Amino acid sequence: MLIFERSQAGRTNGVQLNNLDSNTADIPDNLRRKKRAILPEVSEMQAVRHYTGLSQKNFSIDTNFYPLGSCTMKYNPRGSNKLAMLPGFLARHPHAPESMSQGFLASMYDLQEILKDVTGMKEVSLTPMAGAQGEFAGVAMIRAYHDANNDDARTEIIVPDAAHGTNPATAVMCGYKVKEIPTMDNGDVDIEALKEAVGPQTAGIMLTNPSTVGVFERKIKEIAKIVHDAGGLLYYDGANLNAILGKVKPGDMGFDVIHMNLHKTFSTPHGGGGPGAGPVGVSERLIPFLPVPMVAKEGDNYRWLTEKDRPQTIGRLSAFAGNAGILMRAYIYAKMLGRDGMVRVSEFSTLNANYMMVKLKEAGFEMAYPERRATHEFILTLKKEAKETGAIAMDFAKRLLDYGHHAPTTYFPLLVPECFLIEPTETEDMATLDSFIEVMVKIREEAHTDAEMVKGAPYTMPVKRLDDVKAARELDLKWVAE
Amino acid sequence: MLIFERSQAGRTNGVQLNNLDSNTADIPDNLRRKKRAILPEVSEMQAVRHYTGLSQKNFSIDTNFYPLGSCTMKYNPRGSNKLAMLPGFLARHPHAPESMSQGFLASMYDLQEILKDVTGMKEVSLTPMAGAQGEFAGVAMIRAYHDANNDDARTEIIVPDAAHGTNPATAVMCGYKVKEIPTMDNGDVDIEALKEAVGPQTAGIMLTNPSTVGVFERKIKEIAKIVHDAGGLLYYDGANLNAILGKVKPGDMGFDVIHMNLHKTFSTPHGGGGPGAGPVGVSERLIPFLPVPMVAKEGDNYRWLTEKDRPQTIGRLSAFAGNAGILMRAYIYAKMLGRDGMVRVSEFSTLNANYMMVKLKEAGFEMAYPERRATHEFILTLKKEAKETGAIAMDFAKRLLDYGHHAPTTYFPLLVPECFLIEPTETEDMATLDSFIEVMVKIREEAHTDAEMVKGAPYTMPVKRLDDVKAARELDLKWVAE
């Protein structure tokens, strides 16, 4: 039932009304709203009951194993939430003077410093509001750099075919053409293809390392050289940074610019779709172009860095300074981890992934890159199962829900048929991993004995399988009173 | 699965450990614990997931209609919770000096004043920690009063047979014998029986008004006179105070002492079994006996009243000053209601109850007191249905759960066979009441067509009907490792 269907004309929530007859006579009639907007008219309890009830229809990290590859669904510490929501932080207006903002600015400054250390980059700007905006900032900086050098022949960005969709979409938003290069059977970038692809038209390359196929790009130094020699810059998509924290630094691999998905690696909540935070870090030569504002420390004092300090900045990407409350959560998380905790993230996420990969392999599942180590994630292909039983990866995914596990990422990257990209993360315990593996074996058995049943899954969710085609064809995007 | 079954020896929650090697060498060996207590060894995420999952197995006001008669399950405003949990309140140590406690003391003082106004009593002590402790305080004061008068022949407390179990149990705790008097067919106390019961042995009478059978005791003035004339005092069980807020005051009815269940009338959370708050209010003559501490205002200053100020007090009932955080919530709620809101509580809880009663009567259900107005609650008897179909009140109750409504109070008061004591409260909307009525009709149909099915209910809960006999016979009260 929709909240609108619980609504009753004339119902109000007295305790949220100010009971004031405020004078608004100065607003001219022609600019006034004529008819009240249709919003729910429910009591506070009705709203609480409705949205509490709805919440229970969700899977979430707080209730389920959620091994979504690339998305990094790990425990979101409640301490981060509570502390980021301290009244003093929530009450701070973004235009409050610096003298009234030292606690906040100190935290942002410290976070910049932490991110510099873990990425090996020279400077960091926190302002991008998610990974994709970080990518935008990064590629825009690459462009600004070439523009500053009057190097306007560089019109192409190279992107591996396995890349996340945000990569090519970002390149286009920055006015670039996208040149795709293939991934080899062993999961590495095809170096020969890369050599052919680069040239004076190359503005740069966008890479994820570990890559989106769940392996570490071993030839990264060679790739860096090829691109740099051609005059291009290297962009690092930090979605998988959690796999290498404290082990390798993107700066050391030769990257010029990097974004970090703090909502992944630094475990801020995904909130059913955000908010995120996508800070960018750069090597020396891109410093002038970083988006503003940033935070500087002068003596014991913190202050904003703006266009005045950075005249070559690519500019601003948000009305204020990005998703500050999310940056706070990331900062708190980083402080709780500290030096050793950072390394443990990469170590135990890698341990968990390799354990699952080996166990699933033993159980007879086929890996996309069987010769490779898993990083923090790995890819399994169900093409054999699909062929033998007719139950495809999507069916396995839906059936997993019935067993209480969220499905891994399906059909990404696109180059591996019927694939599951599985990322357990470091916060899951062995018993949970074993349970997932057991369930996978069980579903395969079910597919062999009763494929139709598996293809009809799920059965235990609030709804059965949904008709996405109808959703797109007969668009119904808002409730309208009958 | 129990939390202990998720436990794994050697697992710790690093972020909650202080990582300190504290010196405790001064504690002698013979007084030290030898073996670590078996507590869960789970990660924070495991605990969060476990207890989030468990919570979803509960019905609650935030998720379901919960018309438990006498218990008053109404909306617990989230504002009360948030404000009572402000850091400044949570951090206050009960032994903090008065100079550091004025904000807290002011709130408690104001609450005392509000409760005096709504009950018509002369003074109020907030310290009892629930209704039953308020009852204890009240009856203990009656005893202290007689003792102070050297009137030691008074050994009996009169209690109607419909009274809540805490009433007779309390009388006994105060060293009294309990004399039961019957309830008449119209729901009123049997005045003739009362007249016979009173005498020089009468210490007092405990009454609930509206009574536990859901009607207003019309002869209350006469009852008061009879008991007072016999030298006894009148105790008012305030569990149903919500029914008469702003309409009648117990003080005006002639009561000498009253407890209030703030967790009912003032909508503090029931928390799966508490905490409550059971302040007591008294007429002039019992003031000296009130339990301490209380709060006094002197000029602009607030201070504690203790044994020093009240040498005749019955004493203390808790280590500090009762369930302070719950009193805070009640205070905040009372302030939000204010003068008019208080009256609306009684008006709309009464409207809802009468509406349901009439509608259920129309639908053919039998009322225990069909000639009477419902107060904020009313009693329906399913004895006809039980006889005709074999499905008893308990079966109806369990089947209601399948339809998403919590069952009303069943088999209380004991004098009405197969009864439901139904209290919708003022915070439920008409559509919800209609839905409950509809479901009742449906269940009755089911009972007629398939009684076995109804007797097997519920079917949609996390467990089917539980074996209470086994629970009591083969006691298993804690988990033990195998």
Place this chain on the structure above:
Amino acid sequence: MPFIPHTEEEIKSMLDAIGASSIEDLFDEIPAELRAEGLKIEPGMSELEISRLMNGRAAEDGTPGVFVGAGAYEHHIPAAVWEIATRGEYYSAYTPYQAEASQGTLQLLYEFQTMIANLTAMDVSNASLYDGASALAEAVLMAVRANRKSKSKRILIPRTVNPVYRQVAHAIVRNQGIVLEELDYDREGGHIDPASLPAEPGDFTALVIPQPNFFGVLEEVDALTNWAHSHGALVIGVVNPMAMAMLAPPGEWGSEGADIAVGDGQPLGAPLSSGGPYFGFMTCRQQHVRQMPGRIIGKTVDLDGKTGFSLTLQAREQHIRRSKATSNICTNQGLLTTAATIFMSIMGAEGLEQAAATSHANTNELSDKLAAQSGVSKVFNRPVFHESVLKFDKPVADIQGAMAEQNIVAGYDMAAEYPELAGCMMVCVTETKTSADIDNYVDNFKRISA
């Protein structure tokens, strides 16, 4: 180990299963020369320790009296909003890709879309964008895609639009050859005077109309909308959603209504929180829905014909369309739309209206009282909505500084973005303030000006 559940025994048995002798072995594909030497950051803190640190920092910033808006507004948020929104099931869920296991979030977002579409009186809404500023950038890009008749990629954007919004839009669209052309405002009215618009503006793709504008001044939205439409341009409204409870919504501007409306959802349940997270919203006419960026939820049915909700029109999005997507946007502000949906449900239209009206009246009260002081005057003569620009004889920075010492955030200094408004400060007083607070402001002001 913080957040890691592994026991020594489990680690051993997992390594055995893998056939590795140490966790270190699992990193053997990383070239040795790349391996980091370890981090320099400090050791980890316990929750107790970080609590002490953060409590200290929060206390340092305190909870001042806020009398500034300029894009972020301190409205009362019912306690229920965040107590529900931070329930783990909302807080710690991912984007609802597996619809059957995400009906909570999906239905909520469908309700959100309905509420925002109704508030703006537009046909359809998406399920959020990052913030108001970036939403304007997306609206510009969308207008260029949607207005196929216009070839100029020329967007007219008044200077009365929030200056940072304009900067953000510029930063985001500039690389695609789109030109943002400023329209200057009327110095008396603080608005875009329709009479000043050129009769022959040449080809342009869209006109941006703010309501209220950055100065709080109300624009003549009907005339502006009709003018743009008469020249074949689209209209992009930039609105404050709280104001929509009182002001004519973009869907009703002029004879045909705006084509796209965007804004920042912050007033709908997001705490000030140093500027974020907030959320951007975007609504449009039905015919443009396939050009809309961001996630969109649709109603559908399951195998049994039961109603359900899922992400729809995904063929616009980057994960399907890659370089041909309407935007690169992926993760955005889910949790904030959750809070906003609960907020709007609890407040209702009447609650929004009262909050808006009280804020408006409070701002008038303060600006009237200030303007009654010598050396202070109102800058614009047009009607405003809950924001007001005042001119002071005394330097604005001095006023701000002195008021800060009284724990008051006094206002927004106009000089940086509007050199012609040097000496001017903009104030905003929401419903969270009482007359006593306003008098306290004025008293302090008098003291520091004396």
Place this chain on the structure above:
Amino acid sequence: MPFIPHTEEEIKSMLDAIGASSIEDLFDEIPAELRAEGLKIEPGMSELEISRLMNGRAAEDGTPGVFVGAGAYEHHIPAAVWEIATRGEYYSAYTPYQAEASQGTLQLLYEFQTMIANLTAMDVSNASLYDGASALAEAVLMAVRANRKSKSKRILIPRTVNPVYRQVAHAIVRNQGIVLEELDYDREGGHIDPASLPAEPGDFTALVIPQPNFFGVLEEVDALTNWAHSHGALVIGVVNPMAMAMLAPPGEWGSEGADIAVGDGQPLGAPLSSGGPYFGFMTCRQQHVRQMPGRIIGKTVDLDGKTGFSLTLQAREQHIRRSKATSNICTNQGLLTTAATIFMSIMGAEGLEQAAATSHANTNELSDKLAAQSGVSKVFNRPVFHESVLKFDKPVADIQGAMAEQNIVAGYDMAAEYPELAGCMMVCVTETKTSADIDNYVDNFKRISA
């Protein structure tokens, strides 16, 4: 209308259904002469208004440095504890009378019982009582029921038991002819010297043993337990549950262990909160379980044989047994046991141990540093646990007052309850304090004594 969902139309149609012309009619059974004239309290406040009021009051009391225990201890509480405990499904549920719809609370309480029984090393636990003080009263009543051999109703209770606990026990049990007879303590040790116990104490029903005692001093629990048992009396332990992570638990005292153990659960996840809500716990030997007051949860099976949990042994309780019940207790501290269960799960035994050990060491640090000042000395020479009584030359009230001005709650004045300890103050320093905090205390102390 605050919290009332009725619309005018609904009210009308409900009244029509009832056949009443106004809501007022529904009160027609109340005799007219009793009708109240209305209330004098103030009109209602909106949530915004009450927020302002309460924020102001909370700020007034502030967040001082707390260096006092004496029955309430400021321990760190992981954020997860109350974020989960205040989920509506726990927060707004009733006592789990309908077991099938309350498995969440019921299983949690079964887990709670296990944890508390394990912490105290006793056989069984109930699901809570009001607080530690009233739990002691209930334990006394229970001992009288359980010890059928003793007829005296005479309970020996050391003066080292928290004085308020003794007062509460007295207030609650006095009307039943039960006598609480005090045992005096050793002035040097601050404990009950086993050597001082009478060889022929006469019939007594039970001995109460605190551990640690109110002074923080450790009692010789083994000797005391054996002495009581040798005289046919039961032993009631009163313990701090956090201390149980380090100290021998009541179940292991003497050769047979205590018979009943009670205490206040506050250290297990309850914030100080001005003294409540906390919770009392009670554990006992299996053979006494039917004498136990309060709710008890048992494990059982459902119709399909699946494990489930329900309230059990209800025949002890007032709602079944009425005047013959073991206690009148009904509603008690459910939400606090919920928090405590989550707290213990997250902390684990090791977490409790560390918190206890750090508190202990911190208290020693402070009391050593204070005792090193001139005019200050430790009062007792026996080992303590995380609480320490010190004697001062300067009046205690002056110290408390001067420290309060430095935002420090300095300690507990012993004089009121122990006249012989006039001039003494008891301090307690939990793990929430650092050495810097302790030094700050000492520095302030030096300054004010100078």
